[in-house]
Amino acid sequence: MRVIYYFSGTGNSLSVAKEIADSLTNTDLVRIDFTKLQKRVSIESYEQIGIVFPVYSYHMPKLVVEFLKTLQFNSNQYVFGIATCGAVAGEALKDLRNLIRGQGGELTAEFKMNLPGNCIIEYTAYPNIIQKRLIQKQEVSVNKIIEAVEHNKKTLKINASLFAKVFSKTAEKRYQSYSETAKHFCITSGCTQCGTCQKVCPANNIMIHNGSPSWGKNCEACMACIQWCPARAIQYGKKTIARTRYHHPKVTLGQMKF
Ligand SMILES: Cc1cc2nc3c(=O)[nH]c(=O)nc-3n(C[C@H](O)[C@H](O)[C@H](O)COP(=O)(O)O)c2cc1C
Ligand code: SF4
Ligand code: SF4
Known part of the structure; x- marks a missing residue:
């Protein structure tokens, strides 16, 4: 087995x-x-x-x-x-x-x-x-x-290459800061209250109140919520407004949901 x-x-x-x-x-x-x-x-x-x-x-x-x-x-x-x-x-x-x-x-x-x-x-x-x-x-x-x-x-x-070894600690700190700054996730008026973001979160870090999502402090920085939102209604501050969303073309939303 x-x-x-x-x-x-x-x-x-x-x-x-x-x-x-x-x-x-x-x-x-x-x-x-x-x-x-x-x-x-x-x-x-x-x-x-x-x-x-x-x-x-x-x-x-x-x-x-x-x-x-x-x-x-x-x-x-x-x-x-x-x-x-x-x-x-x-x-x-x-x-x-x-x-x-x-x-x-x-x-x-x-x-x-x-x-x-x-x-x-x-x-x-x-x-x-x-x-x-x-x-x-x-x-x-x-x-x-x-x-x-x-x-x-x-x-x-x-x-790791020498370059990656040198920057390893800095990179690690950066990852920690991503998860701590999940507070930068926000929703726009385009949110349809579909609940998808909560359903794809592997860390159970998204709460839904009156249909709208909010983020906790336990983020893995996996990007599932922002990348899979069908309405493109999740942003990370202003940085992501113009950025194209990505997910693997052979994987469906149904396979990602709990
Ligand atoms: C927070 C974060 C950090 C990442 N760091 C690296 C990295 O150090 N090196 C790299 O090549 N890709 C990095 N990536 C890209 C992912 O490793 C890559 O896209 C991965 O295949 C995503 O897998 P998934 O679709 O199964 O989540 C990072 C992605 C995220 C979200
Ligand atoms: S996935 Fe997008 S549209 Fe659906 S509830 Fe979350 S933010 Fe709103
Ligand atoms: S980035 Fe991933 S872990 Fe963090 S809230 Fe979104 S889905 Fe959950």
């Missing part, structure tokens, strides 16, 4: 995790979200465990870290990690390696996959032509990963 855990704000990691799970037999696909922190699960019966997540500021999303700390791995299990990112995975896979070791296992195989960047509070969506190219390459990369997993292949470590 095999399990693939994934965390995803705009569908890149979900799409990769799902394609792998659909190609392999006996594979459970499990979303990492706030509900998974509420009770401990045993992964003893799994021979292979996959973890797919987006890179945030050269590191791992904090919810993924918290979730993995609830699991007990063993050294006989084949554990593989896939970091999806816009370009630079930084120390994310090293973080994962250390984390798994701390929980009794070994990260046997690690992969980095470049996909369209989704950090709308920093930049607009990648041009369509670049998005298309990255998504075409996804298929080739996914096939290589499937091949590796099927044959229990070990891979080389993916370490």
